[in-house]
Amino acid sequence: MNVSIRRLVLDVLKPREVTIVDISKALCDVNGVEEVNVVVTEVDVKTETIRLTIKGSNICYDDMAKVLTNYSCAIRSIDEIDVYKHKLVRA
């Protein structure tokens, strides 16, 4: 049996120079991710707070964190998470 993440809601702080289009595309490009939803919740002079909802069959949190760090984004908190147990599928 294996435990995988299928939904992740993150509270992220990003610089205004980085667009949500670039971030969402980069996140959606990661293996195991099928859908990314971004909502800007707060706008500051230099930063923006965004609420990221990532959906997929097998989301790797470390990969998500790596992409966000690469785009100069700081993860403030993990607000919601959906995990499920499933049988390992061998090819």
Next chain:
Amino acid sequence: MNAFDGVLATFGLITGAHITGNVNPKVVLGSGLGLALAMSISGFSGAYIVERVERGQKLREIKKALFMNIDKTILDKAMNFSVVLIAFISAAAPLMTSLLALVPYVLAVSNIITLIQAFTYSLLVILVILFTLGYYMGRIIGKSPLKYGLITSIIGLIIGLVVSFLAMILTR
């Protein structure tokens, strides 16, 4: 802006050389090339230093706002790339406009056209460049391009008159 500086400096050099008399096209060409290179290197170093300081300050402010290290991230790399790109553009702009203004003197050195023809053609090239730069600036700021084209051309003519006047006083 550096293109404007480059073309005006070349204009001053050519006008000054012709007003003082005994003009050798090789001397004008050599001085012009030296001037173009000096302006290009000055444009590169000036823009690089200023942009590096400005972008560095901006990155520090972002770091402070995010409470995280953003070295080697995409934003950091993009900012470094933009510094180098701006420096290269600042170097290429005066070099290109100066070289364009000097093309008639290359023809004069090769005995294809006379010195007076080279001077006339060079002035025409300079006025066209000045008008184009003004026209483009006018379009960018959303004002009358024609008006701005004429303003930059008039600035060129004023510089020509001032240089001629100074050169005449000095050679008396």
